[in-house]
Amino acid sequence: MAQPCTSSATSTLLPVTPARLRKMMLWTVLGVICFLGRAAECRRGRISDSFEYSAISCRAHTASITDFGGVGDGQTLNTKAFQEAVHQLSQYGPDGGAQLFVPAGRWLTGSFNLTSHFTLFLHKDAVLLASQDITDWPVIDPLPSYGRGRDAAGGRYISLIFGTNLTDVVVAGENGTIDGQGDLWWQQFHKKKLKYTRPYLIEIMHSNNIQISNLTLLNSPSWNVHPVYSSNIIVQGITILAPVTSPNTDGINPDSCTNTRIEDCYIVSGDDCVAVKSGWDEYGIAYGMPTKQLAIRRLTCISPYSATIALGSEMSGGIQDVRAEDIVAVGTESGVRIKTAVGRGGYVKDIYVRGMTLHTMKWAFWMTGNYGSHPDTHYDPKAVPAIQGVNYRDVVADNVTMAARLEGISGDPFTGICISNVTIGMARKAKKVPWTCADIEGISSSVTPPPCGQLADQGPEKAAGMCDFPEDPLPIDTVEIKKCSYSATNYYV
Numbered sequence: 195m196a197q198p199c200t201s202s203a204t205s206t207l208l209p210v211t212p213a214r215l216r217k218m219m220l221w222t223v224l225g226v227i228c229f230l231g232r233a234a235e236c237r238r239g240r241i242s243d244s245f246e247y248s249a250i251s252c253r254a255h256t257a258s259i260t261d262f263g264g265v266g267d268g269q270t271l272n273t274k275a276f277q278e279a280v281h282q283l284s285q286y287g288p289d290g291g292a293q294l295f296v297p298a299g300r301w302l303t304g305s306f307n308l309t310s311h312f313t314l315f316l317h318k319d320a321v322l323l324a325s326q327d328i329t330d331w332p333v334i335d336p337l338p339s340y341g342r343g344r345d346a347a348g349g350r351y352i353s354l355i356f357g358t359n360l361t362d363v364v365v366a367g368e369n370g371t372i373d374g375q376g377d378l379w380w381q382q383f384h385k386k387k388l389k390y391t392r393p394y395l396i397e398i399m400h401s402n403n404i405q406i407s408n409l410t411l412l413n414s415p416s417w418n419v420h421p422v423y424s425s426n427i428i429v430q431g432i433t434i435l436a437p438v439t440s441p442n443t444d445g446i447n448p449d450s451c452t453n454t455r456i457e458d459c460y461i462v463s464g465d466d467c468v469a470v471k472s473g474w475d476e477y478g479i480a481y482g483m484p485t486k487q488l489a490i491r492r493l494t495c496i497s498p499y500s501a502t503i504a505l506g507s508e509m510s511g512g513i514q515d516v517r518a519e520d521i522v523a524v525g526t527e528s529g530v531r532i533k534t535a536v537g538r539g540g541y542v543k544d545i546y547v548r549g550m551t552l553h554t555m556k557w558a559f560w561m562t563g564n565y566g567s568h569p570d571t572h573y574d575p576k577a578v579p580a581i582q583g584v585n586y587r588d589v590v591a592d593n594v595t596m597a598a599r600l601e602g603i604s605g606d607p608f609t610g611i612c613i614s615n616v617t618i619g620m621a622r623k624a625k626k627v628p629w630t631c632a633d634i635e636g637i638s639s640s641v642t643p644p645p646c647g648q649l650a651d652q653g654p655e656k657a658a659g660m661c662d663f664p665e666d667p668l669p670i671d672t673v674e675i676k677k678c679s680y681s682a683t684n685y686y687v
């Protein structure tokens with residue numbers, strides 16, 4: 195990586211901060227030393243980094259976190275450097291936007307906000323380390339569609355990387371890491387000592403045109419990626435790792451979002467790998483913002499106590515048109531799970547799942563109409579959810595304890611369920627009755643072991659007519675992805 199001292203690349207960003215000036219002056223001194231022929235000195239002086247990456251937008255301006263006084267030693271707190279960098283770079287929004295590069299190193303930081311027309315790009319050996327000091331996490335209002343925080347009534351700690359009311363934002367890397375160091379928060383949660391709801395790693399609210407790609411997310415205090423009240427979102431190439439016993443470390447939670455695709459993600463966590471949401475009981479019903487047009491492709495999930503893909507339990511604004519394909523789960527509690535309750539209202543409809551390979555599962559399919567879990571006692575007992583049109587096809591599973599447990603709501607059956615071309619190999623210690631069904635209606639075709647009477651086999655023709663996976667692309671599939679480059683010299687001493 196070290197460049198010969200005759201190379202002349204420079205960072206193109208304009209604001210000359212004191213830290214940057216010091217480094218430039220130092221480099222000038224080093225340059226003179228280099229010029230005098232002491233090559234070893236100049237190798238310490240700077241590193242040129244250049245990358246190509248794919249993104250929804252490329253940027254005209256470039257800076258490195260070191261330009262704003264950032265120090266990647268794992269100990270210096272960089273919150274101010276990140277906040278200052280975003281603040282300075284936000285001025286380039288109308289002028290082609292800016293990208294902020296985080297070089298190799300361990301960058302301790304508290305929460306910072308993103309801005310519009312902005313890319314945060316992590317080197318493969320860059321690690322953002324979340325601060326362990328709770329005062330580095332300001333408290334913000336609860337989400338209006340939830341009415342309260344999920345861990346505690348009232349506010350919530352802001353996410354490590356937060357954005358609201360933005361457009362055109364990219365958080366990307368070449369598999370660089372964001373480490374939430376969540377152990378502290380998990381302990382506080384278990385000891386019931388939290389005053390507010392735990393922070394997430396990345397939350398983007400009220401925004402559109404968002405890309406989050408090629409990152410490794412470790413040990414989030416709670417959920418990992420939370421786009422909410424947003425549209426046109428690409429989440430791609432994300433590796434999420436957290437202990438399988440860690441509380442609520444959901445992977446990716448699209449929440450009241452339109453037009454989203456989640457692709458090529460590998461998730462090992464303590465809660466649902468992908469959880470599709472849209473608000474909680476009377477608050478979600480009043481806010482009325484569904485999650486719709488969601489594609490989930492090539493997801494691998496390991497989560498022994500939770501679902502590969504969950505719909506709910508907060509679904510009061512509705513969930514519609516979800517298409518999941520090429521899903522692999524190993525040692526996970528369930529494949530696809532619908533969770534809801536009386537009082538939720540809303541709907542879950544037009545759900546399509548094609549191509550799942552499941553190994554060692556408790557339930558391949560699970561629907562729960564009595565999930566409970568209410569924000570308060572003011573929910574409307576007449577607000578029953580509508581669950582309609584749920585299609586599962588081309589599924590192979592082995593070592594499964596129970597094929598399915600499908601429980602609707604008495605007086606409010608879940609309808610239009612179609613299960614076809616499914617082969618479930620049962621575990622040696624499987625339950626005697628592989629399917630339990632109550633308050634559900636639908637059909638099946640070519641399913642082993644044979645399903646319950648409510649899903650009688652109606653033959654492949656009827657199933658094909660009723661249960662085909664949609665072939666038209668979603669609007670998010672037609673977004674143009676550009677080849678962008680980053681190239682700059684960073685001054686290190």
Ligand SMILES: *[C@@H]1O[C@H](CO)[C@@H](O)[C@H](O)[C@H]1NC(C)=O
Pocket residue numbers: 247248249366407408430431
């Ligand atoms: C993520 O990385 C993969 C593998 O290097 C690459 O093919 C893909 O284009 C990257 N995605 C984005 C959005 O940059």
Ligand SMILES: *[C@@H]1O[C@H](CO)[C@@H](O)[C@H](O)[C@H]1NC(C)=O
Pocket residue numbers: 277306307332334356358
């Ligand atoms: C980040 O955004 C939140 C919510 O709008 C705001 O409360 C907070 O002050 C912002 N932080 C900074 C450093 O600007």
Ligand SMILES: *[C@@H]1O[C@H](CO)[C@@H](O)[C@H](O)[C@H]1NC(C)=O
Pocket residue numbers: 358359400
């Ligand atoms: C952000 O957008 C939401 C929804 O449009 C709006 O209610 C809110 O006032 C906006 N906030 C700011 C700080 O502009």
Ligand SMILES: *[C@@H]1O[C@H](CO)[C@@H](O)[C@H](O)[C@H]1NC(C)=O
Pocket residue numbers: 369410433
């Ligand atoms: C990204 O990093 C994670 C954690 O180190 C690793 O498991 C994964 O294989 C890496 N992915 C790619 C595409 O390099």
Ligand SMILES: *[C@@H]1O[C@H](CO)[C@@H](O)[C@H](O)[C@H]1NC(C)=O
Pocket residue numbers: 549587588589590615
């Ligand atoms: C049944 O599912 C398997 C994958 O599980 C797939 O290869 C096959 O093409 C499907 N058959 C039909 C008729 O769709």
Ligand SMILES: *[C@@H]1O[C@H](CO)[C@@H](O)[C@H](O)[C@H]1NC(C)=O
Pocket residue numbers: 554593621
């Ligand atoms: C089957 O699942 C059980 C747990 O239910 C596990 O202990 C066993 O190792 C699994 N067998 C195989 C072959 O994966």
